[in-house]
Amino acid sequence: MDYETVVGLEVHSELKTKSKIFCGCSTSFGADQNTNVCPVCLGLPGVLPVINEKVVEFAIKAGLALNCEILPFSKFDRKNYYYPDLPKNFQTSQFDLPIAVNGYLDIEVNGETKRIGITRVHMEEDAGKLVHSGSIATSDSSLVDYNRTGVPLIEIVSEPDLRSPEEAKAYLEKMKAILQYIDVSDCKMEEGSLRCDANVSLRPRGSEKLGTKTEIKNLNSFKMVQRGLEYEVERHTEVLEEGGKIVQETRSWDEANGMTVSLRSKEQAHDYRYLPEPDLVPIVVDPAKVEELRRNLPELPDARKARLMADYGLSAYDAEVITASRAMADYFDETVNCKADAKTAANWVMGEVSKHINAAGIEIEACPVSPTKLAELINLIDKGTISNKIAKTVFEEMWTTGKNAATIVKEKGMVQISDASEITGIIDKVIADNPQSVADFKAGKEKAIGFLVGQIMKQTKGRANPEMVNSLLRERL
Amino acid sequence: MELFRYTAHQLHSKLKNKEVSAVELTQAVLDRTDAVESSVKAYITQTRDTALAQAKAVDNKINNGEDITVLSGIPGVLKDNICTKGVKTTCASQILAKFVPPYDATVVEKLASQDTVIIGKANMDEFAMGGSTENSGFHPTHNPWDVNVVPGGSSGGSAAAVAAGEAVWALGSDTGGSIRQPAAYCGLVGLKPTYGRVSRYGLVAFASSLDQIGPITRDVTDCAHVMNVISGYDAKDSTSINSAAPDYTKSLTRDIKGLKIGLPREYFVAGMDADVEKAIYKAIDQLVALGAEYQEVSMPHTEYGLSAYYIIAPAEASSNLARYDGVSFGHRTEGTDIVDMYKKTRSEAFGAEVKRRIMLGTYALSSGYYDAYYLKALKVRSLVKQDFDKAFDKVDVLITPTTPTPAFKIGEKSNDPLAMYLQDICTIPVNLAGVPAISIPCGFSGKLPIGLQIIGKPLGEETLIRTAYAFEQSNDYHNRLAPLGEVK
C-alpha cells in the first residue's frame, strides 16, 4: 500500500520582550532559579494579570508576516490542567478568538515552491522548568524553577499540509527566519525559545480522509524533528501494514535511543475546560495600528531572496542559503555595501565564513571578521592582488588575529605575482628542472601539467597568479 | 460611653481634639476584644503589636501638629481573604493555615497611606463560600446580637467584630451578598461597590467576575470615609474602572426629594419573614415621608439569576482554586507521587462546601456541558443585567430586603446547602449585574437586626450613600449596640 505522509506542526516561539506577558519580571535567559519571579507569575493567592502591550504588537507582527488575517476582536481564555510547572494549574492562552488566523508561508522543496497553510497564531504564557536527576520517569522527585512562567509565547499552528519530514524541516527553517527577520524572537531551539511539536498521520495515497494522528513532543532541534518524523512514519507504516490501528496518543522523542515512546497513561486525554479569562478584558485591534505595523514590517526572507537574485544575479539556491537567517543576510548586504562583488561575497559568506562560524559554534553576529574586513579581502582578490587560494590563508589570519587583509598580505609578503616576466622566469626554471614531466605532457599526459603548476606554485610560495601560470606555461611548453 | 462604641468619624474628632490618643483608642478596642472574643470568635489573627505601633506613629503625627485623615489611627479589621504582607492570610482554610503573603493587597496599601490601624484578620466562610461563616475551616463566628445565631457570611467575622466593638470598621468582600447579608444580620452598614470600583489586586479570588471588596461600618458616614480610601483605579487590576472616585462624603446630605424608588416585586418573596416585611414597608414609608416616591418594577429574570450564579461562581472558583495544590505554598500532604499529593492535599485541607463548589464548577465547564451550563448562565446573566438597565431607566434606586429572613441559628441550615443558597436571593442578582448596593439597618425582629438593601446604577454609589444617609438619620438604629456583655 502506498501511504502518503501528512504532517502538521505546532511551533511555540518565545517573544523577545523585556518583561513577561502579565507581570514586570524580566524574561532574561539563564538567571538563577526562581530569581525572575513575583507574586503574579508565581500565581500566589490574590494576584491579577495585566497584558504587556508589546506582546500583542509582536503577535500581530508575526501574524502579518505569516500572511494571516488579524482578528478585530480577540480575547484570552484559561486552559485548565494540573502540572507542577504551571503555578495556577491553568495556562492563560487564547482559545476561540486568537489574534491571527488563516495565513501561510512558502517553502522550497526540490526546487519547487510549496505553500503551507497556517491555521492560527495565538498568544499564551510559558510554564516553568522542571529539573530532575535522571529522567522524569525514573526520578523520585523534581525541582521546579518558575523563572520561565509568564514568558510570552506565540503558538503557530500549521494546516496538515506538509508531506514529508524534509518539508517539515524546511517549514521550520523558514518560520525561524521569518520570526528573526521581524525581530520578535531569537528562535534558539537550544535555549528553548523555539519549540516544536509534530502531528503525523498516514493515509492511502489518493484518499481525502485523514488517518489517525499521533503527536510527537520533545523534539529539541530541527534535526530531531526530521528524525522523529522519519521514525514515526516508519512506525505508522509498520502498524498499518500489519493490519493494526494507530492509537491516537502523544509520544515523546527519545534521542538517545532514536525512537518515540508513548506518553499516554491510563488517564484519558485532557479536558481543558476552557473559559474566558475573567481577569483580563478583550483586545479590540485598531485597524490603523495594524496597517502601520504592516507597513513597517522589514523585508521578509522571500522578498529579500528575490531582491538578491534580481539585484545581484545570485542563484536561487545561493539566495536561499544567504537569506535563511536575517543575520547572515545582513552580513552579506553589508559586505556588498562595502563595494565587494556580490557573487564573490556570496561564495565567501556561504563558504569560508560559514565553515568557520560553524566550526567555532558561534553565530554570524559574533564573527570576528566584520563585513567591512571581508569586503576588503574580496576586493584584494578581485583586483588580483592575491589569489583566491592565498585569500583563504589570509582569512584564517584575519580570523585569529583580527588584523585586516591588507596588513596581513603586506606583513607576510603574500602579494600575488602577476608580472609576466617574473613568472616566465620561474616557468623556464621549472621546465628545465623537470624534463620527465615535460616529456610526459608532450606525450599526451594532461595530468603532468598539474605537477608542473604545482612546482611553480611551490617556488612562488603560492603567490603566482594561477591563470597567468597556466596560460604562460602552456605557451612555453 | 466606652471608646469602642464610637464611630470612626466621632473618634477622629476626639483624636484631633486630643481627648484621646490613638494608642489609648487602640488599646481600648484590644481590651474589648479580650473581653468578648471568646463568645464572638470573630478573629483568625490579631496583629496587636503592629496595631499599637501604627497607633503610636499616628500619635507622633498628631503631636507634631501634622494633619491626619478620618481613618488615621482608627482600628479596623480586614477579612482574611485580603492579602497582608508578612501577616498570615488564610481565607479561613486549612489549606492556607500558614500562608504568609509576600505582598500587600492594593486596598491594604491605600489604608496604610492613611495611617489606619489594622488590628487583625477576620473569620469568614472558607474561600468566601457560604452565608453564615459556619464554613470556616477553623471555627464559627457568633452574632453579637445573639451568640446562638450566625453573624452571616461570608464576611461574618468582619461584621461580628464591628458589631461587638472589637473593631471600629471592617473590610469584607462580596461575591453574592457576602458584605450585605452579614451587615444586615449584625445591624451594620455594608456596601458592595460597582464591580471594578475597588481594586481586586490582593483579594484572594473566589469568582473573579463577581468579587468586590467593600466596607462594613457602624454608620453611613464611616462607610463613605472608608470608600474614599479604598476606591479608585488600580493599574495592577485589569478589571479596574479607569476613573477617579468622587468624594463620597459629599453625598452625606439628607436630601432625597424627588428620588425615584423602584420596588422589584420578585424580591419580595413568598416565605419572607413577617417582621422583615413589616420593617421594609415601614422603611419605604419613611423614605416617602422624606420626599421620595416609589413604583413597583419587575425584574423578570431574577429567579434565573440565582441559577446562573450557581453555575458561574463555582465555575470560576473551580479554576481559581486549582492553584491550591501543595506545590509552592500552602498546606501539603505527602503522596506517593504528585497526583497523589494533589489529591490528598486538596481533599484533606479543603472543607466540604469548597469541594462541592469546585466539583460543580468543574462539571459545568467540562466538555459536553460547557454550552448547556456555563455559556447558558452567561447569557442569562445578560438578561439579568438588562433587567437592571431597564429598571434604572425608570427609577434612581431599587429598594429590597437584604435577606428574606433575619439571622438563623448556628447549625440550623448547615446540612442543607440548598437552603443556605436561598438566603442570597435578594443579593445575588446585584453581583451578576455588577451594580452597587448597600445594606442598612431598618428594624428588628425580636433582638435580631433587619437590613434594608438599596441598589444603585453602575457607579451610583453617591446616590446610594445619599439615600442611605437620609434614611439613617431619620431613625436611631445605627445608634443601637449589640447587648454583648463581658464574658469572663
Next chain:
Amino acid sequence: MEFPEHNDLDGEIMKITRKDVETVALLSRLEIPEGDIEKVTGQLNAILEYVDVLNKVETANVEPTAHVLPLKNVFRQDEVKPSLPRELALSNAPEQEDGYFKVPKIVEG
C-alpha cells in the same frame, strides 16, 4: 474525557451520575471517599435540579456576558520591574532544595 451520553436538554432534568462524580473529582484532583460518593452525588444533583430552571429561559439571540464592564485594551508597558528576592519567593514553599521548589515524583496525566 468521556462523560456518559446525556440526552439533549429540552426540558429534561440532567442527572449527574456516580461515574460523573468520579470523573469530575479526578479533574479537580479531589478524592471523595467511597462512602461519600452517594451523598455528594445527591447533593450535586439537588443543586443541578435547582439550576435546571435555566432551561426555561429563551437565550437564542442573547450575547453572553463574560465581563460586566465595557472595558477593552487594558495594557501595561514593556518595562522590567523588580522581582521578588528568592527567599521571599520560596518563603511559603512546603519543600525546597537549592533555590528550587521540590515536588514528588511526576507521573504523566
